[in-house]
Amino acid sequence: MKKSVIFMILVLLFIAGCTSDNNTPVSSLDVSMSNFAFSPDAIRINVGDAVTWTxxxxxxxxVTGDNFDSGTLDQGQTYQHAFAEPGIYEYYCNFHPGMKGTVIVE
Ligand SMILES: [Cu+2]
Structure with missing residues (x-):
């Protein structure tokens, strides 16, 4: 009996670990940079939409991508970029390469 309970807990933890995908794109035109991370780190927008980073x-x-670059953004500063072509645009922070984000343009 005890063993089966432990087994069930392990199964539930396993399922929870598989389904908690923090890279799921959300619909948003605003991305913040806080605690050394882009939030949300993956967004989905429509062609022609402009994203604003703060x-x-x-x-x-x-905010540095293949064909867009904010330059240095100090605290409180924003950067806006409009995406005219559909595609998947990955970007990062020049100072902190571990900071990564994705814009999916549909
Ligand atoms: Cu950074």
Whole structure:
């Protein structure tokens, strides 16, 4: 009996681990940079939409992709970029390469 309970808990933890995907794109035109992360880190927009990034951290960040670059954004500064072509655009912060984000343009 005890063993089966432990087994059930392990199964539930396993399922929870598989379904909690923090990279699921959400529909948003606003991305914040806080605690050294883009939030949300993956967004879905329509062709022609402009995304606005805002740096909430007290250290500088950048929004750097293949064909767009915010330059240095200090705390409170924003950067806006419109996406005219459908595609998947990955970007990162120049100062913190671990900071990554994705814009999916449909
Ligand atoms: Cu950064």
């Amino acid at each position: 740096n909430l951290d007290n250290v500088p960040h950048t």
